[in-house]
Amino acid sequence: MAVRLEDYREVAPPGAVDFLYRLSERVKGTSMLNVNSTKYGGGVAEILHRLIPMLNEVGVQARWEVIQGADEFYACTKAFHNALQGTEQAITQKMLDAYVETNRENAKRLLLDANVMLIHDPQPAALIDYRTVGKWIWRCHIDASQPVRRVWNFIRQYVVKYDAAVFSLPRFAQRLPISQFLVYPSIDPLSDKNRDLTEAEVDAHLGRLNVPRDKPILLQVSRFDRFKDPVGVIRAYRLVKKHNDCRLVLAGGGAADDPEGKAVLAEVQAAAGEDPDIHALELPPDAHLAINALQRAATIVLQKSTKEGFGLTVAEAMWKGKPVIGGAAGGITAQIIYDVTGYTVNSVEGAAFRIRHLLNNPDVREKMGQDAKEYVRQSFLITRHLRDYLTLMYAVVNSG
Numbered sequence: 001m002a003v004r005l006e007d008y009r010e011v012a013p014p015g016a017v018d019f020l021y022r023l024s025e026r027v028k029g030t031s032m033l034n035v036n037s038t039k040y041g042g043g044v045a046e047i048l049h050r051l052i053p054m055l056n057e058v059g060v061q062a063r064w065e066v067i068q069g070a071d072e073f074y075a076c077t078k079a080f081h082n083a084l085q086g087t088e089q090a091i092t093q094k095m096l097d098a099y100v101e102t103n104r105e106n107a108k109r110l111l112l113d114a115n116v117m118l119i120h121d122p123q124p125a126a127l128i129d130y131r132t133v134g135k136w137i138w139r140c141h142i143d144a145s146q147p148v149r150r151v152w153n154f155i156r157q158y159v160v161k162y163d164a165a166v167f168s169l170p171r172f173a174q175r176l177p178i179s180q181f182l183v184y185p186s187i188d189p190l191s192d193k194n195r196d197l198t199e200a201e202v203d204a205h206l207g208r209l210n211v212p213r214d215k216p217i218l219l220q221v222s223r224f225d226r227f228k229d230p231v232g233v234i235r236a237y238r239l240v241k242k243h244n245d246c247r248l249v250l251a252g253g254g255a256a257d258d259p260e261g262k263a264v265l266a267e268v269q270a271a272a273g274e275d276p277d278i279h280a281l282e283l284p285p286d287a288h289l290a291i292n293a294l295q296r297a298a299t300i301v302l303q304k305s306t307k308e309g310f311g312l313t314v315a316e317a318m319w320k321g322k323p324v325i326g327g328a329a330g331g332i333t334a335q336i337i338y339d340v341t342g343y344t345v346n347s348v349e350g351a352a353f354r355i356r357h358l359l360n361n362p363d364v365r366e367k368m369g370q371d372a373k374e375y376v377r378q379s380f381l382i383t384r385h386l387r388d389y390l391t392l393m394y395a396v397v398n399s400g
């Protein structure tokens with residue numbers, strides 16, 4: 001049965017649902033088009049799958065389109081992604097031409113007609129050149145705290161043509177002549193990724209994944225991407241393993257717009273070697289229940305990213321009452337309150353130290369997990385996200 005806004009009364013903070021009904025009166029009938037670059041894989045798609053039906057339920061006419069391109073385009077946009085997160089990249093004129101041309105072709109294919117256009121990340125940013133109607137908002141989900149300037153300046157020439165930009169952290173805001181807003185991403189507590197599961201369901205999923213529940217499980221769920229530092233996770237596990245017996249599960253899949261996943265998975269498999277307690281799982285994009293079960297079965301969840309836009313996997317784990325040890329990067333720092341909901345770390349050794357501390361202190365784990373869940377309830381549920389987007393729409397539609 002489809003989830004309705006009413007159903008969130010049980011999980012969201014008191015008053016949140018009523019507030020949404022009131023606020024939505026202000027934007028009823030407004031049309032909104034979201035454009036991103038993949039239907040599956042990664043946090044942006046994860047959120048849009050849930051937010052679009054909710055926007056429609058409260059009276060916004062929300063649509064979602066995906067930009068399409070050839071290999072050269074994705075090679076270029078992945079390089080943009082890496083460069084905006086601070087890693088120097090070789091980007092050729094041919095790649096830039098593919099970027100511009102792909103946006104031009106998509107502008108012809110897509111119906112760019114709505115009161116509010118929400119354009120996600122760099123891939124479709126150049127669609128702004130084909131603007132005819134509506135207010136245009138550029139939604140940046142990546143960790144743009146220290147971008148390679150040359151690449152940021154290329155993207156910036158498009159961003160300045162928008163009416164507003166939205167970032168996931170104050171620290172990501174840029175010098176721009178347009179309005180900038182802060183919106184934290186969110187998780188949906190009623191989706192298959194996050195809804196309650198019985199112990200029997202968790203057992204069944206772990207059985208299918210061939211992950212025994214015979215010892216503590218350390219888990220990282222992530223696309224196989226170097227910024228997520230899966231090899232660093234394996235190194236931390238190895239330090240821990242000298243003292244504490246445990247398993248490590250690295251669960252991830254590819255995203256349709258990410259050409260580097262296979263190479264990173266190969267690096268992970270090489271680092272894992274023949275260790276039977278390391279499980280590198282390649283999951284299909286719709287493995288929501290399996291990931292939910294892994295997060296529930298985990299003793300400690302890791303997200304050892306070196307750069308991170310937000311890191312939905314952190315909130316997902318916290319919602320399941322797990323303490324999270326995460327890299328001190330991007331949005332992870334907004335979710336992990338140090339020593340309260342988990343630990344942020346800056347090194348393999350730091351991660352190993354905190355893993356051992358939590359493995360050895362079940363009471364601390366338990367209390368942190370409870371506090372983590374309440375923090376997510378207050379700050380990172382989809383009801384709060386919907387509130388922010390409705391407010392944002394109201395603000396831009398009514399601005400001059």
Ligand code: UDP
Nearest residue numbers: 042043044046222223252253283311312313
């Ligand atoms: N995810 C998934 N399958 C995978 C890897 C990740 O469903 O194999 C989900 C994960 O549960 C989370 C999202 O994809 O909801 C990743 O979002 P996050 O913000 O953590 O990272 P991103 O991939 O957007 O950089």
